[in-house]
Amino acid sequence: MVEKRKPIPVEEAVKKVMEFYIEQKSEKVPLEQSYNRFLAEDLVASHDVPAFDRSPYDGFALRSVDTESASSESPITFEVVGEIGAGYVFRGEVKPFQTVRIMTGAPIPAGCDAVVMLELTQEVADESKKIMQIKRSFKQGDNISYQGEDTKKGTVLVEKGTKINPGVVALLATFGYHEVNVAVKPVIGVIATGSELLSVDQPLEPGKIRNSNAYMIMAQIDRAGGEARYFGKFNDDFEDCYKATKDALAQVDCLITTGGVSVGDYDYMPAIFEKLGANVLFNKVAMRPGSVTTIAKVGDKLIYGLSGNPSACYVGFELFTRPILKTALFNKQPHLRKTKATLGVDFPKPNPFMRLVRGKVEYGESELFASPSGLDKSGVVSSLGGADALIVLPGGTRGYEKGMKVDVLLLEDLGGSEWPWSNIVPSYR
Amino acid sequence: MVEKRKPIPVEEAVKKVMEFYIEQKSEKVPLEQSYNRFLAEDLVASHDVPAFDRSPYDGFALRSVDTESASSESPITFEVVGEIGAGYVFRGEVKPFQTVRIMTGAPIPAGCDAVVMLELTQEVADESKKIMQIKRSFKQGDNISYQGEDTKKGTVLVEKGTKINPGVVALLATFGYHEVNVAVKPVIGVIATGSELLSVDQPLEPGKIRNSNAYMIMAQIDRAGGEARYFGKFNDDFEDCYKATKDALAQVDCLITTGGVSVGDYDYMPAIFEKLGANVLFNKVAMRPGSVTTIAKVGDKLIYGLSGNPSACYVGFELFTRPILKTALFNKQPHLRKTKATLGVDFPKPNPFMRLVRGKVEYGESELFASPSGLDKSGVVSSLGGADALIVLPGGTRGYEKGMKVDVLLLEDLGGSEWPWSNIVPSYR
Numbered sequence: 001m002v003e004k005r006k007p008i009p010v011e012e013a014v015k016k017v018m019e020f021y022i023e024q025k026s027e028k029v030p031l032e033q034s035y036n037r038f039l040a041e042d043l044v045a046s047h048d049v050p051a052f053d054r055s056p057y058d059g060f061a062l063r064s065v066d067t068e069s070a071s072s073e074s075p076i077t078f079e080v081v082g083e084i085g086a087g088y089v090f091r092g093e094v095k096p097f098q099t100v101r102i103m104t105g106a107p108i109p110a111g112c113d114a115v116v117m118l119e120l121t122q123e124v125a126d127e128s129k130k131i132m133q134i135k136r137s138f139k140q141g142d143n144i145s146y147q148g149e150d151t152k153k154g155t156v157l158v159e160k161g162t163k164i165n166p167g168v169v170a171l172l173a174t175f176g177y178h179e180v181n182v183a184v185k186p187v188i189g190v191i192a193t194g195s196e197l198l199s200v201d202q203p204l205e206p207g208k209i210r211n212s213n214a215y216m217i218m219a220q221i222d223r224a225g226g227e228a229r230y231f232g233k234f235n236d237d238f239e240d241c242y243k244a245t246k247d248a249l250a251q252v253d254c255l256i257t258t259g260g261v262s263v264g265d266y267d268y269m270p271a272i273f274e275k276l277g278a279n280v281l282f283n284k285v286a287m288r289p290g291s292v293t294t295i296a297k298v299g300d301k302l303i304y305g306l307s308g309n310p311s312a313c314y315v316g317f318e319l320f321t322r323p324i325l326k327t328a329l330f331n332k333q334p335h336l337r338k339t340k341a342t343l344g345v346d347f348p349k350p351n352p353f354m355r356l357v358r359g360k361v362e363y364g365e366s367e368l369f370a371s372p373s374g375l376d377k378s379g380v381v382s383s384l385g386g387a388d389a390l391i392v393l394p395g396g397t398r399g400y401e402k403g404m405k406v407d408v409l410l411l412e413d414l415g416g417s418e419w420p421w422s423n424i425v426p427s428y429r
Numbered sequence: 430m431v432e433k434r435k436p437i438p439v440e441e442a443v444k445k446v447m448e449f450y451i452e453q454k455s456e457k458v459p460l461e462q463s464y465n466r467f468l469a470e471d472l473v474a475s476h477d478v479p480a481f482d483r484s485p486y487d488g489f490a491l492r493s494v495d496t497e498s499a500s501s502e503s504p505i506t507f508e509v510v511g512e513i514g515a516g517y518v519f520r521g522e523v524k525p526f527q528t529v530r531i532m533t534g535a536p537i538p539a540g541c542d543a544v545v546m547l548e549l550t551q552e553v554a555d556e557s558k559k560i561m562q563i564k565r566s567f568k569q570g571d572n573i574s575y576q577g578e579d580t581k582k583g584t585v586l587v588e589k590g591t592k593i594n595p596g597v598v599a600l601l602a603t604f605g606y607h608e609v610n611v612a613v614k615p616v617i618g619v620i621a622t623g624s625e626l627l628s629v630d631q632p633l634e635p636g637k638i639r640n641s642n643a644y645m646i647m648a649q650i651d652r653a654g655g656e657a658r659y660f661g662k663f664n665d666d667f668e669d670c671y672k673a674t675k676d677a678l679a680q681v682d683c684l685i686t687t688g689g690v691s692v693g694d695y696d697y698m699p700a701i702f703e704k705l706g707a708n709v710l711f712n713k714v715a716m717r718p719g720s721v722t723t724i725a726k727v728g729d730k731l732i733y734g735l736s737g738n739p740s741a742c743y744v745g746f747e748l749f750t751r752p753i754l755k756t757a758l759f760n761k762q763p764h765l766r767k768t769k770a771t772l773g774v775d776f777p778k779p780n781p782f783m784r785l786v787r788g789k790v791e792y793g794e795s796e797l798f799a800s801p802s803g804l805d806k807s808g809v810v811s812s813l814g815g816a817d818a819l820i821v822l823p824g825g826t827r828g829y830e831k832g833m834k835v836d837v838l839l840l841e842d843l844g845g846s847e848w849p850w851s852n853i854v855p856s857y858r
Contacts, residue, residue, distance in 0.1 A: 087625030167813030196516030363768035384596030
């Protein structure tokens, strides 16, 4: 009567999915539009920084050798022979006991090897020429930013696959990337299925709920750096769902369906996958929520049959779709960033399946704390709003206690991890 | 010769800025466009969740009282009198030893008080009617998700001012917010000044650098949730800069200028502020980088004179502009999220000013580590690309050592803090 499905461990399921990939493609966008995109090539310093020896302060450039005997008792005076603002170059050469007034960022004039900060100098009254006086000595190199001391030309400053943050934007601008080679956003299709689904603008009806999964997943796709394409919601009708799925698949890099993957009489997705000629990678994962998650390959495309339960759907995306998407964005740490946190509550009931609890991470004085962000049930939607982490509780014959160190996967972190699924072992420290 | 400026502590400077505010305004956007915006009103549950007693599993709904004597030896049979998919309602009433086939999410039929999972039932061959058999008893409430057990109608689920993440999108959809009341993005103007500035697409010239600050700040404005408006870059020319500043100010909520705030002969911003009739809040802050940061009020608008040094400019924005912007977005934790981290390197040289070092945070087994993301000099741009935190080292007469616990401000965290500037005390545990 009931189809028997064999659950596979989460680690194995993710491995199976990661054998698939979306082709990495790049495109040029104007610098102004590059923020939040992913670099499709390494960001290389196209020149030394500084590009020339320059002054980090406002002051006077001079020859340090001329300052050797300067002191409060016997100040030394210099003739001011010029002045250079940032962006200008002093064309002459500075001779003994001459100096040039120099602004922050301006290039050091030929002959000079030190800069005296404005605050340490005094103007001396003189009718015929401008005179400056100092009361201490300076060494060669004092207050000079040397060419290349920050960055040498040719240095790789940011690696391909990195998300472009404001600091990276600054580097792109500095090195003349007015157009930026970024990863093309993979197009991920979304289809919601279920006769119980109302549109968001419809009033509630007995037995029905509003379609929240589609909008949630579109935001998750956006967060991960992809482009979401929505194909609508469909009742539990085999022909409608089959046609919608087939049509959508042709237009996207990957397709996500929600609902209809369980073993109920109205769960048509398994049959639809079969009719599409799909190669099912797995249809049961030893995890909660989301044990019925089904993922299949149709031709060279992945199709995700995520659960209709919001939390299961959410977790399924983060575990199985996010890394595929990030990999297409040239990212080498495509999985959620993993870290350790102290468990804030007891989980006394053992569960044979790995649990991924929607949680919230707090920063303590010297450690992270993680607690559930709401009720830990797959149908529960309220816990999703406050979640910024998934608390990973391996399956087994025992529960977990408050105070244990557990692994958490960070949902909003820009970083990632190469492979978070090894060594997941809660422990007492 | 040199204007003497009196530095004020960072905490005091931020306080002065926070006396100012941009008017909080809201607008409606379609749900699909709400991701990453800020809620302008609390998200309230518009109905119970579940909205009705429902089945969390595929199975059979029945009266638990009928199952009392069921066992392997003496199974009990039930007549299947109907079936309900999710989204449908069973209109009849279930009588003794009757049952209804029920799908995940469907409402519990009248008369039933328990659900038996499909896996625990067996079909029994019968020609005239459908018969189901069970071999154990069930209690009232078994496998029923009761109305309101997740969320009660009227509960505030997400507070005004929260950034809308995918989980919040799911909640908005669930409760019928097909249009979402979000904060209007404050418009922040950007002007870059400095005769040394080339456009990003220009080849390098002696003494010049490319304009990186404007693009960096625009990305920072974007990251903080604002709308950037760029007014161009200008040479160090009083009249040009004055006119540009005045025109821009009229079109924005806040204006950021970079460069020209130092005490050099070409630093015109102080004079421009004066001609604008600005009330200067401060023109020197006891911090590195960014000590020359100047902030003033012109009428009811703030004008930021940030340093032309990229790192100083970056830090100035995060400390002084971000919280103003976030407050306009209804956010109650407008400052960068603060946490403790273990310092990864020595800072042997004492500095009288508070240092804000561009840093990178790593998650250790049980704590965070923070190290500089590059050279810690204000003119240095390479350290900005990898920075995800500012390491806060208070000014004083001593340096700091590797292994000390220090405060860090997280740059990419969606969270924030109400007031991070109290109790900044590095310590050995």
